[in-house]
Amino acid sequence: xxxxxxxxxxxxxxxxxxxxxxxxxxxxxxxxxxxxxxxxxxxxxxxxxxx
Numbered sequence: 001x002x003x004x005x006x007x008x009x010x011x012x013x014x015x016x017x018x019x020x021x022x023x024x025x026x027x028x029x030x031x032x033x034x035x036x037x038x039x040x041x042x043x044x045x046x047x048x049x050x051x
Contacts, residue, residue, distance in 0.1 A: 012021050
């Protein structure tokens, strides 16, 4: 999945660099992950095909 710069600009504005957007998004995701119950905080394992 790719989120376009145009989609992100409505949240950050046009003056914010891609690096700053990424930094903010990762920080918010880290905060969100810490608030999740332990069983939801773990990243789901990808299902193996053919098994």
